[in-house]
Amino acid sequence: MPANARFNIGSFPLYVGRTTDVTLDLYGPDGETPLVLSVSDVVEARLWDTDGASPDWTANTSGTESKVTVVDVGTSGTTPARVTVRFHETQTAAIAAGRYNFELFVEDDSDGDLAKPLCRGSVVVNGSPSA
16 A cells, blocks of 8 residues: 555445445545645545546535535544545436546635645446436
């Protein structure tokens, strides 16, 4: 495992047309330092398969179906922020099976809403039977 294993979260599966919740504890690039969010920060998640292209899927803290929920903002030095990313079936139905890049980032309220990555990984989207 790389030294920054908690920043680089590896791969996780999704299924076309299915709802999946992914909960993440957030640590700095060193893999040890708990990250802390502000209640006014906007956290966003994105999937994309081609660098430089528009994301294939996006959700943030203001979402209604697919969304990012800040479960705990964290405590400096002790407890990492925890977020849950909901990939709702209405949006996953529009994603083709395949491998995608994943990034969770924060628009840092204390730094002019600068977009800062919180973690990265990959997603394997699998097909599923039709309803």
